[in-house]
Amino acid sequence: MTSSSRRSKLFLFSICLSIAALLSGCGSGGSGKTEQADGKINVVTSFYPLYYFAKEIGGDRVHVVNLIAAGVEPHDWTPKSRDLDAVSKAQLFLYNGAGLEGWVDDFLHGLGSDSKVMTVEASKGIQLIQGNPEEGHAGEAKPGHSDLDVDPHTWVSPRSAIVMAANIRDAFVKADPANGKEYDTRYADLEHRLKQLDAKFTQQLSGYERRDIVVSHQAFGYLCRDYKLNQIAIMGLSPEAEPRSQDLLDIAKFVKEHKIPYIFFEELVSEQLADTLASEAHVDTLVLNPLEGLTPEQEKAGETYITLMERNLENLQKALQ
Template identity: 60%
Template structure:
């Protein structure tokens, strides 16, 4: 049976229209509470706590480093029609004020800063430790000042980044528990009719996060070494909460490249303190980490700051919990 020309034209128009639905505007779902998140960890929390009652749109695509990203007009259009926008805060999303000012006057979008309530790491405190159980880490105290000096030296020229605090709050399961509660409260504020569902989902997630926190605390406390050398200064909260000392090649923004002298100082630190691995991450170049590892004659391992998923991780169904479990195993391997 032949298809009439007019019918064929209508089919083509319909296909084009449906293809357009794959763009940002179609990410919103009528009949559900639409949530827009700025980064993957918030997307994870929103999906877990929201369950079937919400539709969650994460603004940053898989494989994109958040420090390099800024919203487009289509992102503003999507957010304007949603009910809730979750952002981390603590200086991570430098674009957020302008973004929110750009919303149309009739937008009913509620906003929530999810890092609120977490004691933030400022300035030189980025090398601070969790002093609970300090007696068990006498060797850590002995070289704390040296670790701080090495890290400070590596970031002496970072004036251009304008970071007053470390924004990577979610990298610690302990902080993630606080963030989960903030997401729950935000959901109840915009959709009180499903409060019981949100609370039930939150309890399940909080139990998993608490179990992960306990494992990090117990197993890292038993590790014989406490120094981690990382490519990107994203692990201050993890170091603080679990008694580690972070020394980083680059600063709070992974764009900052150290000087040759900085690399030599960190290499000296690695050799003097028996560091066996240099940690790198998937969303930024591993060139500096591998260069330092060759200089210090050590190996490299992944330590994921969970700023976003790679396309492969997304395809494999990895999430915050599975990737943090992988982080713990790599930390335990490196700290033996």
């Protein structure tokens, strides 16, 4: 056996251990708080970005509860009876759609035909990216076996986030027309900040010759589409989707040949797979946050969608140099 073959086998063995550790760490997680508030529009959101947009637009007029607790990966989460109870008592239920919440159809059916809850698919109106995890060639592979027909990670691009925020504004105005002007005003402020963020991404990413980024999870399709980048993903659209051995070898080869300086990982899933691939390719790792949720530490520190996206921009600039 050649030394090259031995290295490949050792690398693949390390990858298998990393995948096992990653999958064993995936749990159903717990729910967030589900209390209601009198005298306000009670809103339930399925995950963090919608919670942030709803809080920013609703202000003191609304009481927002997020189903998924801090530190829980949304792909791993499934609702419980108390979550159905919380939504049944709310005026608005905001979910992403585009296949992110695989449980949502059964969940909404469980509310019953007499339910008065207004349900809002926040991604409505966004041109969705078809999920083709098996397509691509060496260096542009999208490995991993996923049952998602489309890429659900709409919110990761500020441009898509503007559409989602507008859908939430419209729902608030419909649910509480007497305070519509206030929702319009608060939305306009959020829209301004998101447009500033979009302008920063456009301007600060445009000058780099390098356009490839290697990521642990195929979550950045909308960001890459809007800012003309190309993601090479270790995992598929769902972060627990198991990659194929040949794809991993192809990505390691691509990283070496194209002198990719960093491999990105995310905080809500294990970084072992990214670390193993980075070690094989002799490069470093950086965080690229898909903003599916906050860690408890980020929540305590007062981090937001805006601050985390700004940090993503800083790390993208490092990786494109």
